[in-house]
Amino acid sequence: MIDDSRTYELDRAHVFHSWSAQGALKPMVVTKAEGSTLWDDEGNSYLDFSSQLVFTNIGHQHPKVVKAIQDQAATLCTIAPGTANAARSEAARLITSHAPDGLEKVFFTNGGADAVEHAIRMARLHTGRIKVLSTYRSYHGGTALAVNVTGDPRRWPNDYGSAGTVHFFGPFLYRSQFHATTEAEECERALAHLEQVIALEGAQSIAAIILESIPGTAGIMVPPPGYLQGVRELCDRHGIVYIADEVMAGFGRSGRWFGFEHGDVTPDLITFAKGVNSGYVPLGGVIINEPTAATFDERVYPGGLTYSGHPLACAAAVATIKTMEEEGIVENAARLGREVLGPGLEKIAAGHSSVGEVRGTGVFWAIELVKDQATREPLAAYGGSSPAMNATLAACKAAGLIPFANYNRIHVVPPLTISDDDARRGLEIIDAALDTADQG
Ligand code: PMP
Secondary structure (H helix, E strand, C coil): CCCCCCHHHHHHHHCCCCCCCCCCCCCCCEEEEEECEEEECCCCEEEECCHHHHCCCCCECCHHHHHHHHHHHHHCCCCCCCCCCHHHHHHHHHHHHCCCCCEEEEEEECCHHHHHHHHHHHHHHHHCCCEEEEECCCCCCCCHHHHHHCCCHHHHHHCCCCCCEEEECCCCHHHCCCCCCCHHHHHHHHHHHHHHHHHHHCHHHEEEEEEECCCCCCCCCCCCCCHHHHHHHHHHHHCCEEEEECCCCCCCCCCCCCHHHHHCCCCCEEEECHHHCCCCCCCEEEEEEHHHHHHHHHCCCCCCCCCCCCHHHHHHHHHHHHHHHHCCHHHHHHHHHHHHHHHHHHHHHHCCCCEEEEEEECCEEEEEEECCCCCCCECCCCCCCCHHHHHHHHHHHHCCEECEEECCEEEECCCCCCCHHHHHHHHHHHHHHHHHHHCC
16 A cells, blocks of 8 residues: 555645646545545545546446456556457447447547547548637647637637637527527527638638537536537538537436437537546547548558557446446436436525526536626636635535536536435535625
């Protein structure tokens, strides 16, 4: 066992953390995790309403997944990607079995950002075009190209005049760019806007549109009915590759296996990571349709990663997907949304002046916090924080809940396996903490 007596001290001395100013950091020391609960080094327990970065869909330390990793480690820890191994073959079969017909191949990566990078590379090579369109309210990853197609403010200091990336507005009725007041209007106008962006950018120069089927980090905006179908139609009309980024929405989070199922469409390429094996061992990938895959039958695909299809990660994916099937975890996510989280959040919204809107599906919900319900002024600026927001999050933690927060939003994204009682207890903690937000 590793000596854990100086964990915090060694972290502060030697660990450089992501997306953070290093000086003021006080990371929580986590010593143990199980299901939807975490423990710190003082023995305090917390309800994990974040699934960490929205990835432990199956909960922490699921015994079947832990056992599968142990068994794989005892047999074959690692092997180069040019070989075949049972864990990777079976993981690819299971992943494609939940994708639409015609998407039968998987390119494995180590996570979501590299999946996005490779999906775009495939689309560019397949079409011979360069430009990629993505929405302003999106997150696609922290590597060079993935952060450029991202819309989230974390792109700002990382954007070096992004060659070929173009942003447009996706639908978001609560903060409509199109002065829409109904979902139907928002859908129609957002599609007309996209059509115009395509025309003005030059359809012949656009390789791909990459779209989170349900934008996650940017605020869990379930698209209005018809929007994804409209995007599909525009892509078909102009020979543009439709990439569905399912890194966060995929593998049951939304109450379906993939988020695009809510929109009744078939994308050309699907990026995934997180929920595929609940992040027990890093894994991501691209599910590829036949026409795109066929581009590389004769021609070399010029890209790869040393750990592509890592056996430990793939063994974890096999066990995770099988467990999700056996235990009805996706169906449970849909039920939790319908019966517990949705109604519970509506009740919370009715009781707080700081709640502008609650929205979501499955185990994928956002609480949009505002200073004023009439003006909809956010409780923290886009890309920033505020004392009221920080105090609200601190109140959650003091009451034993780890929230997922982004700017003026608290996301309700616990593991899909959370018990109804723990889900209700978490909502009660958030309800009480929102009294702080109501003070502004
Ligand atoms: N795409 C989406 C939709 C995501 O939510 C994320 C991560 N939050 C990524 C891509 C990037 O994934 P990773 O951090 O594993 O590189």
